[in-house]
Amino acid sequence: MHVVVFTRSTPDTAAKVEVDANGQVTWGDAATVVNPWDEYSLEEAILQAQNNGGKSTVIAIGTEMHNDALKHSLAMGLDAAIRVWDDALEGTDSLAWATVAAAAVNKLGDVDLVIFGKESVDVGTDQHNYQTARKLGWPMLSYVAQILEVDYDAKTIKVERMLEQGRQIVTSKLPAVISVMKDINEPRYPSFIGIRKASKAEIPVWSLADLGVDLPATHTSTPTFKNLPKVDIQVEIMQGDIDEQVATLVDRLLEEKVL
Amino acid sequence: MSAVYVWIETFEGAANPASWEALGAGRQLADAAGVPLTAIVLGENAGAIANEAAQHGAEKAIVCEDATLHGFRLEPYAALLSHLVESNQPKAVVAVGTNSARELLAASAADTNSGLLTEITDMSLASDGSVQVTRPAYAGKVISEVTIDAAGTQFLLLRGRAFTPLDVDESATADITTVDAVLAEDEIATKIEAFEAASGTVNLSDAAIIVSGGRGMANNPAEAPPDAEDPVVWKAKDGFANTLTPLANVLGAAIGASRAAVDAGFIPYAHQVGQTGKTVSPDLYIACGISGAIQHQAGMRTSKIIVAINKDAEAPIFKLARFGIVGDLYEVVPALTEELKKRLGQQ
Ligand SMILES: Cc1cc2nc3c(=O)[nH]c(=O)nc-3n(C[C@H](O)[C@H](O)[C@H](O)COP(=O)(O)OP(=O)(O)OC[C@H]3O[C@@H](n4cnc5c(N)ncnc54)[C@H](O)[C@@H]3O)c2cc1C
Numbered sequence A: 001m002h003v004v005v006f007t008r009s010t011p012d013t014a015a016k017v018e019v020d021a022n023g024q025v026t027w028g029d030a031a032t033v034v035n036p037w038d039e040y041s042l043e044e045a046i047l048q049a050q051n052n053g054g055k056s057t058v059i060a061i062g063t064e065m066h067n068d069a070l071k072h073s074l075a076m077g078l079d080a081a082i083r084v085w086d087d088a089l090e091g092t093d094s095l096a097w098a099t100v101a102a103a104a105v106n107k108l109g110d111v112d113l114v115i116f117g118k119e120s121v122d123v124g125t126d127q128h129n130y131q132t133a134r135k136l137g138w139p140m141l142s143y144v145a146q147i148l149e150v151d152y153d154a155k156t157i158k159v160e161r162m163l164e165q166g167r168q169i170v171t172s173k174l175p176a177v178i179s180v181m182k183d184i185n186e187p188r189y190p191s192f193i194g195i196r197k198a199s200k201a202e203i204p205v206w207s208l209a210d211l212g213v214d215l216p217a218t219h220t221s222t223p224t225f226k227n228l229p230k231v232d233i234q235v236e237i238m239q240g241d242i243d244e245q246v247a248t249l250v251d252r253l254l255e256e257k258v259l
Numbered sequence B: 001m002s003a004v005y006v007w008i009e010t011f012e013g014a015a016n017p018a019s020w021e022a023l024g025a026g027r028q029l030a031d032a033a034g035v036p037l038t039a040i041v042l043g044e045n046a047g048a049i050a051n052e053a054a055q056h057g058a059e060k061a062i063v064c065e066d067a068t069l070h071g072f073r074l075e076p077y078a079a080l081l082s083h084l085v086e087s088n089q090p091k092a093v094v095a096v097g098t099n100s101a102r103e104l105l106a107a108s109a110a111d112t113n114s115g116l117l118t119e120i121t122d123m124s125l126a127s128d129g130s131v132q133v134t135r136p137a138y139a140g141k142v143i144s145e146v147t148i149d150a151a152g153t154q155f156l157l158l159r160g161r162a163f164t165p166l167d168v169d170e171s172a173t174a175d176i177t178t179v180d181a182v183l184a185e186d187e188i189a190t191k192i193e194a195f196e197a198a199s200g201t202v203n204l205s206d207a208a209i210i211v212s213g214g215r216g217m218a219n220n221p222a223e224a225p226p227d228a229e230d231p232v233v234w235k236a237k238d239g240f241a242n243t244l245t246p247l248a249n250v251l252g253a254a255i256g257a258s259r260a261a262v263d264a265g266f267i268p269y270a271h272q273v274g275q276t277g278k279t280v281s282p283d284l285y286i287a288c289g290i291s292g293a294i295q296h297q298a299g300m301r302t303s304k305i306i307v308a309i310n311k312d313a314e315a316p317i318f319k320l321a322r323f324g325i326v327g328d329l330y331e332v333v334p335a336l337t338e339e340l341k342k343r344l345g346q347q
C-alpha cells in the first residue's frame, strides 16, 4: 500500500507577523515550522505505512521555503518527499493547487490513501483538502478522529468523524482522501538519526511538465494584508471585596447589553 | 447570472439557524446584482425548511428530499449542487462556514472550476461584478483583502456571526422548485453507519455567550477522592462540572477551554478554542484561569466583550479583556453565579 500526505511550512505561530509597505506579510527571521495541523497527518501516514507493510510519501506544493516542512517530515520517518513547483503556479489559487495535487498523486500511481491536516494555520483556508479529493474523483472523509478499520486489499476504510453535532461512524471505499484531527494520534518528535538522514536527503522537484497538467483559470486575486484597526481596549479591573466585584461586573454586563 | 444561491444547512430535519445569517448576506449581494435570492435546501423535511427560509428572506427555493440526502454526505450533496451551478450559472453560492458547508462549497467550486473564498467577515459587490472580501489571516493577527472575479459563479463562505440575519417576515413565501438527486445510492462510496450526538448542550460556534476554562481549573480546592486516578485531572474535571457549568447554565452559555486544559485531559477537544480549535465570536466570552496566549486569542479575539478572571494581574488576557477580576476563579465564579441568579431573577 502507498499513503500520501500533503504538508507545507508556516511561520511559527508565536512569530510576530507584520504588514509591510506593499501590503505583504513578513515575520522577520522567525523560523518556519511544519503546519501544526499536519503533525497528526504525518504521524498517521507513518503509522499506516508501518502497520500495513506499505510506503509513505510526503508532498509539498510551493517554493523552497517548504523544504523545511519536507525535511521535518522525513526526519519524523516518512519514506520519501517530493516538492512540486513551477513558476506558472505563482499567483494561482486553490483550484490550480488541487489540480496539481491530484496530478501528483496520479503520477505516483499506486496510492490508496491521501491524508491532510485540518487546515493551514496561517491562511486558514481549509479548502485544499476537499478540492484535491474532487479533482481525484475520490471520496473525502473529513475531521477523522480515529481510523477504526482499514483493509488495503479489500479497499475499504471505516472511520470515526468528529462533527459539530457529535461523532459519526462512516465507511468508504478506497482510494480515498481523509483529513485528520488532533485526537487521532500522538505525533512523534523527529529522532536525532532521522534529522541527520533528512538533512542529507535530496528532494526531487516536479514541474508542471513532469505532471502533464493544464491549469484551470484563477478567479481570486493575490491577497493583500492590513493591520487590525487599532482598538484601544482599556481593561476595567473590578474593585472592592469579592461581592462588590461581581456586583459591578454584572452592572457592566447589563450596561453593555450582553446578558 | 440567474440568482444568488444560499445553502441552508439542515440536520435531522431542522435548519441550522446560522444559515439565516447567510440569507442576510446573500440578500445584500442579490439586491446589488439585481437577481433573486434562492435557498438551496436538501435533505429531510426540505420543503418545510424552504418555507422557513422564505420568512428569512429567500424569494425562491430549490429543494430535494431524496433519501440519499438524509444526513449530510459530501458526494451526493456536491454532485447535486455542482449540477445546479452548471445548469443555472448562479452569480454566487453563499453559506456560513460550518464543517459541512466548508466541504460542500469547496467541493462544488472544484467541480465547476469556480473561485472560492472562506472565513469572510465582510464583502461588497463592485460595479464590474467582482466581489471584494475581507477575511482574517495569520491567527487573526492581520486582515487580508481578496477579490473574486465575476467570470464564473462565486463561492463565498462566511465566518459565523459576522453577518446578521434579516427580520423575520412570517407572511413571506418562496417560489419552490423540486429537483431530483444526481447520484443513486449505489453510486455513493460512503455510508453512514452510526451517529452519537455530542453530550454538551450549546454549539460553540454559534453560542452568544461562552464560559471558558484553562489550566487554572486544576487549582480546585476540593479534595480529590483517594481512588482518583489522577488527582489533578479529577480536580479540574470537578471544576468544569461543578463550578463553570453552573455559571454557564445561568447564562445559557456554551463551555470552551484552552488547549492546555484539553491536552491535560480536563475536557474533550471539541471544546477547544483557539488556533488549533474552534474560532468563536460570541457577544460575551468569560475566560477563567486562562493566560491568553496568542494561539488562544486567535480563536476568541473577535468576541464583543471579553471578561477575564485570573489570579495573575499580569496575565496577557487582561490586555484583551474589557472587564477583569483579579482573583481565584474558585471564589469568583461561584460568587458571580449567585449574583447573576439574583439579578437575572433565577432564584
Ligand atoms: C501550534 C500551536 C497551536 C496552539 N493552539 C492553541 C489553541 O487552539 N488554543 C489554545 O488555547 N492554546 C493553543 N496553543 C497553546 C498556547 O500557546 C498556550 O499554551 C495555552 O493557550 C495555555 O493555556 P492556559 O491559558 O489554559 O494555560 P496557562 O498559560 O498555563 O495559564 C493558566 C492561567 O491560569 C491562571 N490561574 C491558575 N490558577 C488560577 C485560579 N485558581 N484562579 C484564577 N486563575 C488561575 C494563571 O494565572 C494563568 O494565567 C497552541 C500552541 C501552539 C504552539
Ligand SMILES: Nc1ncnc2c1ncn2[C@@H]1O[C@H](COP(=O)(O)O)[C@@H](O)[C@H]1O
Binding pocket: A006, A007, A008, A035, A037, A038, A041, A059, A060, A061, A062, A116, A117, A118, A119, A120, A121, A123, A124, A125, A126, A127, A128, A129
Ligand atoms: N502548498 C501546500 N503544499 C502542501 N500541502 C498544503 C499546501 N497548502 C495546504 N496544504 C495542506 O492542505 C491542508 C488544508 O489546508 P488549507 O486548505 O490551506 O487550510 C493542510 O493539511 C495543509 O498542510
